[in-house]
Amino acid sequence: MNITNTIVSFTTIAIISTSALAQLPNTHTWPMEHIMVSMENNTLHAHVMTSPNNPAEMLRFVGETYDGNASALNDQYYSDQYGWMLDGIVDPGMGNSIWIEMTSQSAGLNTYEGGMRMMIPMQTFDPIFGTAGSDLNWQWDGMMTHNWYSAAELGDYEASYRIYVGDANGDAVAGFTDGAVTLNFRAVPSPSTLALLGMGSLIAARRKRG
Ligand SMILES: [Cu+2]
Numbered sequence: 001m002n003i004t005n006t007i008v009s010f011t012t013i014a015i016i017s018t019s020a021l022a023q024l025p026n027t028h029t030w031p032m033e034h035i036m037v038s039m040e041n042n043t044l045h046a047h048v049m050t051s052p053n054n055p056a057e058m059l060r061f062v063g064e065t066y067d068g069n070a071s072a073l074n075d076q077y078y079s080d081q082y083g084w085m086l087d088g089i090v091d092p093g094m095g096n097s098i099w100i101e102m103t104s105q106s107a108g109l110n111t112y113e114g115g116m117r118m119m120i121p122m123q124t125f126d127p128i129f130g131t132a133g134s135d136l137n138w139q140w141d142g143m144m145t146h147n148w149y150s151a152a153e154l155g156d157y158e159a160s161y162r163i164y165v166g167d168a169n170g171d172a173v174a175g176f177t178d179g180a181v182t183l184n185f186r187a188v189p190s191p192s193t194l195a196l197l198g199m200g201s202l203i204a205a206r207r208k209r210g
Helices: 003-021 068-073 193-209
Strands: 033-040 043-047 056-058 077-079 082-086 097-105 110-115 137-140 146-151 155-166 179-187
Touching (some): 043 155, 043 179, 056 077, 056 146, 068 146
Parallel strands (some): 033 082
Antiparallel strands (some): 033 043, 077 146, 110 146, 155 179
């Protein structure tokens, strides 16, 4: 294959990808914020860097509509910033897995199953953690998973979880101690295009200086 052919092929792929990706929710708008789950002496711990004063933000992308199950995010403030992630060796034992159960959350907060922030069309967007009548507990496969959170109204939200070792049915297994974590969210007005342009020139100015 000569260079010209290579360029043509890449261009074709780029055009196909663009049309296929046109109706996908925004994912890399936010840096990852990992909920680190570890286990020591059969006791689970979870740690996250956010707080009520430093919440993860949810944004609404006016004018965008999403295909398939992702349409649950249409016209909602949303984010997939939080990701569950294993920290060190976590061994729930043969046939068991880590389960995460929503124990309390603000009214109006919804959750949909996400993934590793890649291959969004492969993500189920199934309602979880009580959203739309779903189970309160969710079986985590231990892979980095960024679920989608959404809300219809501006404001602050929080969700608390119990992290436990369960069998295939989600029933707690004796001999382990649960962990817990609270996630904080703030649905904020979308930044205007002007603000984004301002940010762009600031970055450009910093680069020049560096
Ligand atoms: Cu991640």
